[in-house]
Amino acid sequence: MKRRLAILAAALTVALAGCSGTAGRPAQDVPRASGGGSAALFPVTVDDAFGTTTVPSAPRRVVTWGRGATDAAIALGVLPVAIPYQPGGAQGVLPWVRDAVEGMGAALPTVLPDTGTSVPYDAIRAARPDLILAPYSGLTEEQDTRLSAIAPVVAYPDQPWSTPWRDIVTITGRALGRPGKAREVLVGIDQEITRAREAHPEFAGLTLAAVQDTGTGLSVYPASAPRMQIMLDLGFRSAPSVQALGTDETASHTTLSHERLAELTSDVLVLYASDAAEAAAFLAAPSSQVMPQVTHGAVAELVGSDVVASVSPPTALSLTWGLDRTVHALAQAAAAAG
Incomplete structure (x- = not known):
């Protein structure tokens, strides 16, 4: 039909x-x-x-x-x-x-x-x-x-x-x-990702958890989530604590209450936030102080509705548009996790 x-x-x-x-x-x-x-x-x-x-x-x-x-x-x-x-x-x-x-x-x-x-x-x-x-x-x-x-x-x-x-x-x-043009576009993007990964060998093997605060808890993203793919391509690996939460790999995210934040351990924490105030509120909250990533400063803040949109999911245009700022934030977090 x-x-x-x-x-x-x-x-x-x-x-x-x-x-x-x-x-x-x-x-x-x-x-x-x-x-x-x-x-x-x-x-x-x-x-x-x-x-x-x-x-x-x-x-x-x-x-x-x-x-x-x-x-x-x-x-x-x-x-x-x-x-x-x-x-x-x-x-x-x-x-x-x-x-x-x-x-x-x-x-x-x-x-x-x-x-x-x-x-x-x-x-x-x-x-x-x-x-x-x-x-x-x-x-x-x-x-x-x-x-x-x-x-x-x-x-x-x-x-x-x-x-x-x-x-x-x-x-x-x-x-x-x-x-043919589609293949060329994909090759070009992969070359950009490879360039960034090779410029930051310290990313290789570091564990990472990616979250966004909803106000009532954290959305935690599994390795299969579209916004996680660029992190994995850069050399990070999804933290075992994410899988330990019982995250459904077919779901876009799982919800973790603020009372359980100590369970989410990783070398680096990626924090998505719609604006700077939202990010600051999470980092300053007493419930967040149980997270070593927060107390050590190993948090990559990806702030702004456009920045969040650029990886939710990434696209043929947005991935390279936001790649440099993403890599910069990850590099700072990785150095703090050192």
């Missing part, structure tokens, strides 16, 4: 474009990466959790939904015509996306309404997409079906909100007919 709806939607989009006298012309001049999006690669098919999607020809009007797809498309040289509102960014546009679009010499895409988990169907339809990318999202089957009546939809391959960031790049590259 999904495949049939997507093909019909694509045909309808072409027909409408022809009636309007703007067939084949995107809403704005979109910079294109050399050697990408070859017409010879189409049609392409992409399997996802809801079936198989066929993209009949090189997309010219891409709409993104969820997280990461906007960044992956831009990294591959394709500027979407509409993108989801993202908390933590000015007017719903995260800083690394804004920087990348400016670097392309283009205007910002239309930002879809901030509707939370609801899908703004009318706004997406108004963007006249020929492809909707949502490989890291919470789409339900009903939402996917309704969107497929507008344009072909590429959703997540397995579970909602769980696609690894590297897979987002690969899936996006396939859907856009740019698999």
Whole structure:
């Protein structure tokens, strides 16, 4: 059903474009990466959790939904015509996306309404997409079906909100007919991570726990959590105390009460906080003084809604955008743990 709806939607989009006298012309001049999006690669098919999607020809009007797809498309040289509102960014546009679009010499895409988990169907339809990318999202089957009546939809391959960031790049590259460019992007990012890891051999083998204070307890992130992956790539290893909490590796986090903070031992503690006041309150709290990481100053503070967003999860653009400040904070914490 999904495949049939997507093909019909694509045909309808072409027909409408022809009636309007703007067939084949995107809403704005979109910079294109050399050697990408070859017409010879189409049609392409992409399997996802809801079936198989066929993209009949090189997309010219891409709409993104969820997280990461906007960044992956831009990294591959394709500027979407509409993108989801993202908390933590000015007017719903995260800083690394804004920087990348400016670097392309283009205007910002239309930002879809901030509707939370609801899908703004009318706004997406108004963007006249020929492809909707949502490989890291919470789409339900009903939402996917309704969107497929507008344009072909590429959703997540397995579970909602769980696609690894590297897979987002690969899936996006396939859907856009740019698999080679996707590989180039991943190689470039891996080279940046390798550079940082080699510059800080002291990270190797140090145990790390990553947390965010919710006010009623700590969210503790397992090794499988997206925001932990960059830490592990840099040479750290997840602290055994995290596993000892009984953390479900398939869950995004587990909750630890303030009364049990002494159980969370590690060489380094990564503290995510939306602002400096939140971080300071946690570090000064009497309940936190039982943690050697806090009393020794071995805490890497990653503060700011944009900084937290850059690793929750990391993306093709945000990972390198926030890498230097993350590494700097980790280096200071590692030195204190010395």
